[in-house]
Amino acid sequence: MKEIVTVQVGGFANFVGSHFWNFQDELLGLAEDPCADSVFKKQHLDMDVLYRTGETQQGILTYTPRLVSIDFQGSLGSMSSHGTLYNHEPTIPSDITTWTAGVSTHTAERHKKNLFLQSLYEEQDRTVDKSGPQGEYQDRDIVESLGKGVEFWTDFSKVHYHPQSLYELSGLWMDAREFDNYGIGRDALSHGLQGEEISERLRVFVEECDRVQGFQFMVDDSGGFSAVASELLENIADEYSNTPVLLYALRAPESYVNLGKRKQTILRSLHDAVSFSRLASYCHLVVPVGLPSLSTSRASSFFCIEDERPYHCSAVYAAALHSISLPFRMGSLVPTADLHYVSGAVDVGDVVRILSGQSRSNKVAILDMAMPAPSLTGKESGERLLNNLHPVTPEITEDVEDLQAVETMTIHGVLGPGGHPASASEVKDTIHAAYEHTSTRPKFCHLSAAHSPLPIPLPFPSIFKNVVGQRGELLENPTASPLLKGSLEVHSVPMAVRLRSSSAILPYLENRLGYLRRYGVDRGAPGAELVRSxxxxxxELEDFGEALSKMINELKPHSEVSSDSD
Incomplete structure (x- = not known):
């Protein structure tokens, strides 16, 4: 077995991670549920790739994510930083003997569990038949309560965590809006032993693995947490230099808010340049994820999303990350004779080699997704599926013809003729035929296919438009009510996702190079003192610029990036 160790760093990354692990938990439950759809019985997924087995002091077996999550102190809401599986008694301070004056104790009131969390922890004692009307009524109450307000990412998490998984950064006397740049994050780890403590927690999970296939990082890189991630990545590069690192640089729409002040523009721009440069230097593949407005993007054609609610946006991005990671833990399929279209399982290292080790070296990939993916019926079903793959990577050029483009695609749970799950060969033949009739055919495409769709767990937000059916099919005559659907109406969704190495990422890279030079390097640069602080x-800034220039030149082999480019 080749395990993956997952690391989530920062607020929005943990929102995405919470949905991601809910999907995994739902798959585990459906595989054991005798009443579940048979398509979930034969998933051919090795969940041990992401999970670890353990045992409590009482001898109870546990199955928890191989995960280290890092966030602000107080970001866990009603959940303890030691998780929910192990009874942890708080340390009682010893009697004070060196202080003779009065002592007062100030205790913050614990956050109360919402209706979803109450039902989750009381489920084992519940005697009500969930298939009956009362169970359905309770579920509707839960969905409505989550829809009215989610404050913490733990508010909708249905997963048990290992005591070493949840780490809270202490000593930060500021809110998330002030923790908004690389320098603040670097300062947060410069005092004390928090960096070492985080690395030690990661080491616990790595050393119990038989054979690590890679690290999966989800990082909120819009502020100081990118510096926290960079320090951890630097340690990984030193200790596990041969282990691939796949990093998703995640951003919520709220991080794109334009403050309008020149000082804030300079700070934000320099942060973007420095953050990407540092993270990319320690990773094998970086995937930027997060549009300025997911709600108005083509990726949200079948959703009604509130951009200001991370609970909504993170659910969509988590669905894409779930689908991308499926080939890392699926059984191999029979490869085809056509070298341009290979089907089956890959590991993290394979994806890195496919996207960055072909005819050019490129360590930044674009993520596209179709949710739900259309069915494979009709003569133009392949073209329809490809046309429904829309980017969730920001600052790219669309409809670029790149003869050197390579990609890896995962399609799972799509329906074929007659409404039955499409076979792997049907998926392959459909995609192959579609690319034969397009001008944007990649130089190389790796395809992975699976029968099981994306399951929609109870705490998934009610964001589907009423054109989406129970199995994620698109309805020709949708009912008028409800206008928005959630897990009670949509039980699963077919998915198609794609990672591609393409020159379409050039604007993203060129913008960061321009920010670096204009605000940090050029003579009289207005942000030189800031970045020095x-x-x-x-x-070092010039080294960052050279690395960015090299990335750009790899994607533009017949042109040069001038030294005065901005």
């Missing part, structure tokens, strides 16, 4: 000298 973050601990970076001019030589």
């Amino acid at each position: 973050w601990g970076f000298g001019k030589d």
Whole structure:
């Protein structure tokens, strides 16, 4: 077995991670549920790739994510930082003998569990038949309560965590809006032993693995947490230099809010340049994820999303990350004779080699998704599926013809003729035929296919438009009510996702190079002193610029990036 260790860093990353692990938990439950759809019985997924087995002090077996999550102190809501499986008694301070004056104790009131969490922890004692009307009524109450307000990512998490998984950064006397740049994040780890403590927790999970296939990082890189991730990545590069690192640089729409002030523009731009440069230097593949407005994007054609609610946006991005990771834990399928279209399982290292080790070296990939993916019926079903793959990576050029483009695609749970799950060969033949009739055919495409769709767990937000049916099919005559659907109406969704290495990512890279030069390196740069206060000298900034220029030149082999480019 080749395990994956997952790391989530920062608020929005943990929102995405919470949905991601809910999907995994739902798959585990459906596989054991005798009443579940048979398509979930034969998933051919090795969940041990993401999970670890353990045992409590009482001898109870546990199955928890191989995960380290990092966030602000107080970000766990009603959940303890030690998780829910192990009874942990808080340390009682010893009697004070060196202080003779009065002592007062200030205790913050614990956050109360919402209706979903109450039902989750009382489920084992519940005697009501869930298939009856009362169970359905309770579920509707839960969905409505989540829809009215989610404050913490733990508010909708249905997963048990290991005591070493949840780490809270202490000593940060600021809110999330002030923790908004690389320098602040770097300062947060410069004092004390928190960086070492995080690395030690990661080491616990790595050392119990038989054979690590890679690290999966989800990082909220819009503020100081990118610096926290960078330090951890630097340690990984030193200790596990041969282990691939796949990093999703995640951003919520709220992080794109334009503050309108020149000082804030300079700070935000320099942060983007420095953050990407540092993270990319320690990763094998970076996938930027997060549009300025997911609600108005083509990726949300079948959703009604409130951009200001991370609970909504993170659910969509988590669905894409779930689908991308499926080939890392699926059984191999029979490869085809056509070298351009290979079907089956891959590991993290394979994806890195496919996307960055072909005719050019490129470590930044674009993520596209179709949710739900259309059925494979009709003569133009392949073209329809490809046309429904829309980017959730920001700052790219669309409809670019790149003869050197390579990609890896995962399609699962799509319906074929007659409404039955399409076979792997049907998926392959459909995609192959579609690319034969398109001008944007990639140089190489790896395809993975699976029968099981994306399950929609109870705490998934009610964001589906009423054109989406119970199995994720698109209805020709949708009912008028409800206008928005959630897990009670939509039980599963077919998915198609694609990671591609393409010159379409050039604007993303060129913008960061321009920010670096204009605000940090050029003579009289207005942000030179700011970035120096973050601990970076001019030589280091110029090194970042050279690395960015090299990335751009790899994607533009017949042109040069001038030294005065902005």
